[in-house]
Amino acid sequence: MANPILVFCEQRDGRLKRVGLEAVGEACRLGGAAGRPVIAVVIGSSVAPLASEIASHGASRVLVAEDAGRRYYSSETYTALLTEAAMRLQPVAIFLGATAMGKDLAPKLAARLKTFLAQDCVALEMEADGSILATRPIYGGKLRAVVKATTPVCQVVTLRPNVFSAHEPKPSPDAPVERLTITAGAGRPMAVVREVQEAGGGKKELTEAAIIVSGGRGLKGPENFKLIEELAAALGAAVGASRAAVDAGWKPHSYQVGLTGKTVSPQLYIACGISGAIQHQAGMSSARTIVAINTNPNAPIFKLATYGIVGDLFEVVPLLTEEVKKLKAGL
Amino acid sequence: MKIVVCVKQVPATESKLTISSEGADIDRSGLSFIVNPYDEFAVEEALQIKERLGTGEVTILSLRPHSAQKPEEALRTCLAMGADKAILLNDPAFEGGDGFTTATVLAAAFRRLSFDLLLLGKQAVDDDGGAVGIQVAELLGIPHVAVVNKLEIHAEARTAVAHRQIEGGIEVVETPLPALLTCQKGLNEPRYPSLPGIMKAKQKPLEIWNRETIGLAPETIGAAGAKLRVVRLEPPPPRPAGRIIPGEAATAVKELVRLLREEAKLI
Ligand SMILES: Cc1cc2nc3c(=O)[nH]c(=O)nc-3n(C[C@H](O)[C@H](O)[C@H](O)COP(=O)(O)OP(=O)(O)OC[C@H]3O[C@@H](n4cnc5c(N)ncnc54)[C@H](O)[C@@H]3O)c2cc1C
Numbered sequence: 001m002a003n004p005i006l007v008f009c010e011q012r013d014g015r016l017k018r019v020g021l022e023a024v025g026e027a028c029r030l031g032g033a034a035g036r037p038v039i040a041v042v043i044g045s046s047v048a049p050l051a052s053e054i055a056s057h058g059a060s061r062v063l064v065a066e067d068a069g070r071r072y073y074s075s076e077t078y079t080a081l082l083t084e085a086a087m088r089l090q091p092v093a094i095f096l097g098a099t100a101m102g103k104d105l106a107p108k109l110a111a112r113l114k115t116f117l118a119q120d121c122v123a124l125e126m127e128a129d130g131s132i133l134a135t136r137p138i139y140g141g142k143l144r145a146v147v148k149a150t151t152p153v154c155q156v157v158t159l160r161p162n163v164f165s166a167h168e169p170k171p172s173p174d175a176p177v178e179r180l181t182i183t184a185g186a187g188r189p190m191a192v193v194r195e196v197q198e199a200g201g202g203k204k205e206l207t208e209a210a211i212i213v214s215g216g217r218g219l220k221g222p223e224n225f226k227l228i229e230e231l232a233a234a235l236g237a238a239v240g241a242s243r244a245a246v247d248a249g250w251k252p253h254s255y256q257v258g259l260t261g262k263t264v265s266p267q268l269y270i271a272c273g274i275s276g277a278i279q280h281q282a283g284m285s286s287a288r289t290i291v292a293i294n295t296n297p298n299a300p301i302f303k304l305a306t307y308g309i310v311g312d313l314f315e316v317v318p319l320l321t322e323e324v325k326k327l328k329a330g331l
Numbered sequence: 332m333k334i335v336v337c338v339k340q341v342p343a344t345e346s347k348l349t350i351s352s353e354g355a356d357i358d359r360s361g362l363s364f365i366v367n368p369y370d371e372f373a374v375e376e377a378l379q380i381k382e383r384l385g386t387g388e389v390t391i392l393s394l395r396p397h398s399a400q401k402p403e404e405a406l407r408t409c410l411a412m413g414a415d416k417a418i419l420l421n422d423p424a425f426e427g428g429d430g431f432t433t434a435t436v437l438a439a440a441f442r443r444l445s446f447d448l449l450l451l452g453k454q455a456v457d458d459d460g461g462a463v464g465i466q467v468a469e470l471l472g473i474p475h476v477a478v479v480n481k482l483e484i485h486a487e488a489r490t491a492v493a494h495r496q497i498e499g500g501i502e503v504v505e506t507p508l509p510a511l512l513t514c515q516k517g518l519n520e521p522r523y524p525s526l527p528g529i530m531k532a533k534q535k536p537l538e539i540w541n542r543e544t545i546g547l548a549p550e551t552i553g554a555a556g557a558k559l560r561v562v563r564l565e566p567p568p569p570r571p572a573g574r575i576i577p578g579e580a581a582t583a584v585k586e587l588v589r590l591l592r593e594e595a596k597l598i
């Protein structure tokens with residue numbers, strides 16, 4: 001049988017990250033023609049119930065590494081586990097989500113296996129021998145590189161969230177579930193996660209959001225971010241900010257979108273009072289639909305925008321919030 | 332405390348880039364280059380740790396990424412900020428490599444240096460790899476914490492506690508030293524080199540090391556050691572032409588909502 005594709009399905013607190021299911025979907029698409037099995041790996045405590053959810057999205061087998069002592073992520077232990085899985089299953093490729101965890105784990109894993117690594121990919125193709133052609137944005141999204149491994153063995157790839165499609169879940173999956181334990185890896189000096197501090201306030205995570213409303217210097221002051229937050233609440237969206245807004249202290253850095261902030265790929269990105277500097281674009285130009293609201297018709301953001309309104313955000317944004325609310329209320 | 336910081340020289344972020352005639356690299360002629368922004372956070376953090384402890388040494392290490400680049404300038408900038416000495420890894424044999432061979436060369440250089448702490452950027456804004464630091468740590472067999480935006484060093488206990496950004500929160504990570512950390516915005520505000528700093532930097536040692544200095548076999552580095560080949564570069568896919576929705580705010584907003592619903596099918 002053809003060598004399989006291994007997919008690491010990240011979970012935190014017993015909840016699967018959507019991008020893991022997207023990676024399973026993409027692995028099925030790529031491996032299908034060559035009859036490559038798609039084998040998912042899930043690591044953590046009390047994760048067994050997640051196996052059927054993963055299987056229903058297309059994985060043909062699920063490996064579960066369950067350990068009550070393993071409450072938090074550990075790059076050392078996770079690398080040891082995935083290395084063990086790779087040794088056993090000889091995968092042609094290993095897929096991970098390009099999340100904080102995936103982007104931390106993938107380089108370590110690739111270095112340990114001494115194999116190809118492509119981070120934050122937005123398109124993948126697989127040749128008959130299993131070689132991956134990976135497309136990834138470089139230079140802050142100004143260009144894309146198509147890269148290929150020199151040897152098609154254990155190619156480590158991270159997939160940008162919200163870009164690839166997960167399969168619709170199918171009922172009554174019958175994928176076999178196996179346990180995974182490690183025999184090696186202990187004894188190295190290790191960094192240990194002591195605690196995880198939640199951002200709180202039910203704040204939606206930018207990198208996972210389907211819709212983002214962002215505010216920039218055009219908001220003129222921190223208090224006016226409430227206009228952005230109200231629109232975001234009406235849309236069920238996450239809130240982002242430009243660097244100008246972050247540097248002014250209106251929002252913490254975790255809100256920043258752009259070159260020195262987060263890279264996001266939502267279905268819809270609404271930029272309010274943001275000029276659209278090249279470094280801001282670096283973080284959001286792969287959004288599917290972009291809406292710009294800006295008083296200056298020459299602002300660079302309009303070159304990127306699918307829909308633009310030239311106008312005062314203090315007038316436009318509250319009207320938009322009202323319209324969205326009306327729509328959602330079915331009026 | 333001995334701290335080594337890795338700094339990459341990258342094209343200025345506002346540069347207009349063109350793809351070279353061979354199609355697999357950019358054209359570097361006429362570009363201006365800067366210290367990778369994330370590496371500035373690493374340099375600043377190293378200087379602050381040294382200042383706080385009142386003792387220590389900050390060494391800057393850079394690998395020339397391409398023969399058309401002059402990372403000496405980036406190294407002088409870091410020396411002018413206050414670093415003590417710099418090492419440039421310079422050898423045609425290093426060229427044509429990937430993130431893994433870069434990590435291999437940097438790791439080999441570290442084996443010739445004594446250190447308690449290695450600081451790198453979370454990502455170089457040219458290849459956007461976000462991998463070299465983590466791979467160096469793995470090759471050296473030391474722990475790493477990546478994407479750090481807050482750091483406490485306990486010199487006596489030889490540990491560090493770092494905050495690292497994750498989706499919707501922060502991981503608080505404790506690591507024994509020596510360790511490797513990759514730096515994220517928020518960690519500090521990098522200083523500008525002062526005029527006396529710039530003058531002093533000219534006298535500070537800048538060593539050049541090549542493949543033989545670090546004792547690596549030619550087949551492990553450069554194009555020969557790379558795990559990755561760039562097939563081609565391409566511009567990002569063009570965005571479909573956008574449109575400005577005309578009219579008074581109230582009519583424009585109504586039209587926008589209609590478009591988002593009926594055309595883009597998003598709300
Ligand atoms: C190395 C480097 C890294 C960087 N990283 C980032 C990054 O990660 N993210 C980022 O965002 N930037 C980044 N920048 C900064 C970037 O170059 C811009 O300075 C920044 O994005 C500008 O933010 P802004 O659009 O909010 O502000 P401005 O450029 O000042 O734009 C404000 C806009 O608001 C509009 N406006 C004003 N009043 C109103 C109103 N009443 N209604 C509607 N519109 C109004 C104006 O017409 C203007 O277009 C970086 C820069 C460098 C050099």
Ligand SMILES: Nc1ncnc2c1ncn2[C@@H]1O[C@H](COP(=O)(O)O)[C@@H](O)[C@H]1O
Pocket residue numbers: 337338339340367369370392393394395396430433450451452453454455456458459460461462463464
């Ligand atoms: N050629 C280089 N010389 C020195 N440091 C480098 C080099 N390439 C990468 N680095 C370091 O590794 C970090 C991550 O790079 P990358 O994995 O390429 O995104 C950078 O922020 C630098 O600190």
